[in-house]
Amino acid sequence: MRIPYSDMVSVFSRILESRGMAADDAALAARLFADASADGVHSHGLNRFPRFVSNIESGIIDVHSRATLESRIGGIERWNGNRGPGNINAWICTERACDIAAENAIGVVALRNTNHWLRPGNYGIEAVRRGCIAIMWTNTMPNMPPWGAKKAAIGNNPIVLAVPYGDSPLIVDVAMSMFSYGKLEKYSMDGTECPVDGGFDEDGNPTRDPEAILKTRQVLPIGYWKGSGLSIALDLIVSCISGGLTTQEVGKLDSETSLSQIFIAISMDSFPDRKELDAKIEATLEAIDASEPMKAGMNVHYPGEGMKHTRDQSMRLGVYADDAVWSKVLEML
Amino acid sequence: MRIPYSDMVSVFSRILESRGMAADDAALAARLFADASADGVHSHGLNRFPRFVSNIESGIIDVHSRATLESRIGGIERWNGNRGPGNINAWICTERACDIAAENAIGVVALRNTNHWLRPGNYGIEAVRRGCIAIMWTNTMPNMPPWGAKKAAIGNNPIVLAVPYGDSPLIVDVAMSMFSYGKLEKYSMDGTECPVDGGFDEDGNPTRDPEAILKTRQVLPIGYWKGSGLSIALDLIVSCISGGLTTQEVGKLDSETSLSQIFIAISMDSFPDRKELDAKIEATLEAIDASEPMKAGMNVHYPGEGMKHTRDQSMRLGVYADDAVWSKVLEML
Numbered sequence: 001m002r003i004p005y006s007d008m009v010s011v012f013s014r015i016l017e018s019r020g021m022a023a024d025d026a027a028l029a030a031r032l033f034a035d036a037s038a039d040g041v042h043s044h045g046l047n048r049f050p051r052f053v054s055n056i057e058s059g060i061i062d063v064h065s066r067a068t069l070e071s072r073i074g075g076i077e078r079w080n081g082n083r084g085p086g087n088i089n090a091w092i093c094t095e096r097a098c099d100i101a102a103e104n105a106i107g108v109v110a111l112r113n114t115n116h117w118l119r120p121g122n123y124g125i126e127a128v129r130r131g132c133i134a135i136m137w138t139n140t141m142p143n144m145p146p147w148g149a150k151k152a153a154i155g156n157n158p159i160v161l162a163v164p165y166g167d168s169p170l171i172v173d174v175a176m177s178m179f180s181y182g183k184l185e186k187y188s189m190d191g192t193e194c195p196v197d198g199g200f201d202e203d204g205n206p207t208r209d210p211e212a213i214l215k216t217r218q219v220l221p222i223g224y225w226k227g228s229g230l231s232i233a234l235d236l237i238v239s240c241i242s243g244g245l246t247t248q249e250v251g252k253l254d255s256e257t258s259l260s261q262i263f264i265a266i267s268m269d270s271f272p273d274r275k276e277l278d279a280k281i282e283a284t285l286e287a288i289d290a291s292e293p294m295k296a297g298m299n300v301h302y303p304g305e306g307m308k309h310t311r312d313q314s315m316r317l318g319v320y321a322d323d324a325v326w327s328k329v330l331e332m333l
Numbered sequence: 334m335r336i337p338y339s340d341m342v343s344v345f346s347r348i349l350e351s352r353g354m355a356a357d358d359a360a361l362a363a364r365l366f367a368d369a370s371a372d373g374v375h376s377h378g379l380n381r382f383p384r385f386v387s388n389i390e391s392g393i394i395d396v397h398s399r400a401t402l403e404s405r406i407g408g409i410e411r412w413n414g415n416r417g418p419g420n421i422n423a424w425i426c427t428e429r430a431c432d433i434a435a436e437n438a439i440g441v442v443a444l445r446n447t448n449h450w451l452r453p454g455n456y457g458i459e460a461v462r463r464g465c466i467a468i469m470w471t472n473t474m475p476n477m478p479p480w481g482a483k484k485a486a487i488g489n490n491p492i493v494l495a496v497p498y499g500d501s502p503l504i505v506d507v508a509m510s511m512f513s514y515g516k517l518e519k520y521s522m523d524g525t526e527c528p529v530d531g532g533f534d535e536d537g538n539p540t541r542d543p544e545a546i547l548k549t550r551q552v553l554p555i556g557y558w559k560g561s562g563l564s565i566a567l568d569l570i571v572s573c574i575s576g577g578l579t580t581q582e583v584g585k586l587d588s589e590t591s592l593s594q595i596f597i598a599i600s601m602d603s604f605p606d607r608k609e610l611d612a613k614i615e616a617t618l619e620a621i622d623a624s625e626p627m628k629a630g631m632n633v634h635y636p637g638e639g640m641k642h643t644r645d646q647s648m649r650l651g652v653y654a655d656d657a658v659w660s661k662v663l664e665m666l
Contacts, residue, residue, distance in 0.1 A: 076438045104407035108439055133570055145624070174559040206529075226555050237466055248617045267407075270409075271406060280569070281569055284580070294482060294551070
């Protein structure tokens with residue numbers, strides 16, 4: 001079914017307020033969930049909302065906390081998420097990084113002790129709206145084996161890279177694993193294979209069979225050994241800069257919490273050659289779009305390009321919602 | 334054969350001086366080439382030296398130029414490489430980023446109009462030696478098709494992420510393509526397949542056959558569409574920050590030159606909790622090493638771990654050199 005965007009925001013907001021969240025935080029969190037669904041990222045929109053509420057109810061998320069500035073170390077600010085809502089904390093740090101960038105060309109905000117930030121792209125989109133390039137990433141609990149290992153010991157540590165370009169910015173929002181567990185479960189439910197190898201089966205062979213991967217939990221890093229190395233580095237860098245927990249330390253907790261994140265914003269307006277830079281971006285993205293496709297009838301797009309179309313459709317026709325999940329959410333009212 | 338490290342440095346240095354390079358630059362460039370070979374990165378060590386010299390002779394590299402500071406924009410320095418030697422320029426910017434980081438916790442140096450920086454890891458290793466985390470990348474000429482496209486339009490844009498850890502730091506040094514052209518040529522010469530899919534064949538099917546990929550030049554990005562997106566973002570970010578050419582713009586030149594690079598250093602000493610951070614790094618890297626391997630008899634390592642062993646061996650027994658390449662280099666004396 002399709003739900004009007006404002007209805008979806010309103011329902012989310014009322015539920016969050018009823019769980020003790022302050023009205024302005026609830027409104028923001030509700031909007032971020034609805035935006036994810038409106039942009040087609042259902043896994044971190046409506047579909048993730050029930051888990052967010054249950055994490056509030058179980059105390060993993062402290063609904064009364066918000067990120068606070070802990071220290072300034074040269075060009076770096078360290079913030080403490082105080083185990084508050086991950087989306088609110090990430091939003092605060094995104095805004096702060098953009099504020100610093102407006103003054104200093106670059107803003108670097110590191111956040112420790114926070115919760116899952118839900119849809120990463122939201123923060124890249126906001127930075128871009130404020131005229132900033134964004135470089136942001138988070139660590140996670142151990143959910144991927146290091147290259148050559150049997151058991152999960154590193155995170156899939158999603159990264160967001162965003163570059164302003166009119167109303168169709170470049171938004172690269174990728175985890176260091178080839179597929180998330182949510183995606184593997186979706187393939188399994190749909191009875192389809194992964195489009196490329198997604199992990200290893202019980203015999204240690206690469207496989208596209210989502211059920212085999214869900215069994216071994218040996219998901220494949222992007223670029224095999226390369227993504228494994230990138231994941232380790234992203235984790236250690238973010239936990240050092242923020243002074244927060246590493247993936248290994250998060251793995252010792254009862255649940256995935258107290259994560260470390262970094263928010264780097266670079267203000268395009270600070271550059272005297274901004275016009276030339278905008279032209280460079282346009283020329284590159286247009287050339288990619290105009291690429292001759294490998295197979296006839298296909299189109300080549302840059303990441304984020306399709307989002308505007310999906311968003312427009314959601315605003316016009318309503319936001320797509322899985323019937324069962326939406327019913328479940330309505331019961332939380 | 335194996336050549337004593339100091340002999341290799343001396344030969345490189347004399348050749349570069351004979352091509353007009355100032356003595357101190359020649360000594361540094363020679364050391365960087367020898368270090369790459371000593372650490373086992375032959376493709377960007379000895380094996381690349383003849384091409385470096387021919388690029389000097391053909392004027393792509395201006396042997397008399399060095400990177401110079403162009404402007405300070407808030408927390409960002411923009412440098413102009415003046416088409417000087419890429420390794421000397423990258424070294425200057427690495428040192429500068431570390432100098433700024435020593436004062437400001439983080440140093441951000443953007444470099445435009447430079448040449449190929451040869452072995453990326455060298456700059457990560459130097460930053461780490463100075464107690465800094467390193468985040469550095471370069472763009473390249475178009476050498477990889479964007480996801481779904483037939484022809485190269487994006488770069489493989491290598492990135493270096495480095496984290497200090499005693500004499501075995503974490504050094505992640507990866508391009509956004511699964512295999513470099515050099516590596517594909519090596520597989521082809523050796524008559525072996527790529528260990529995983531490396532590109533597409535003429536029918537548009539993924540393949541491990543290096544010759545098929547060298548024919549289509551459709552190399553595979555790491556993580557398929559993910560690496561394609563990362564490559565586009567890395568290119569646009571680095572060319573905006575530096576004010577330099579994009580991959581697309583480099584592709585219009587007669588040869589691969591006037592590249593854009595970024596050098597971010599974060600000083601570990603600036604953090605009051607440095608001891609705890611060092612302990613976190615140690616715990617993570619030791620846990621990875623201690624991982625149960627997926628297949629019996631294998632070992633799990635973090636990136637950069639094996640380097641010290643190779644380096645020690647090179648210093649003890651001499652640096653491995655391909656006979657034919659070494660002979661060719663000696664003829665340049």
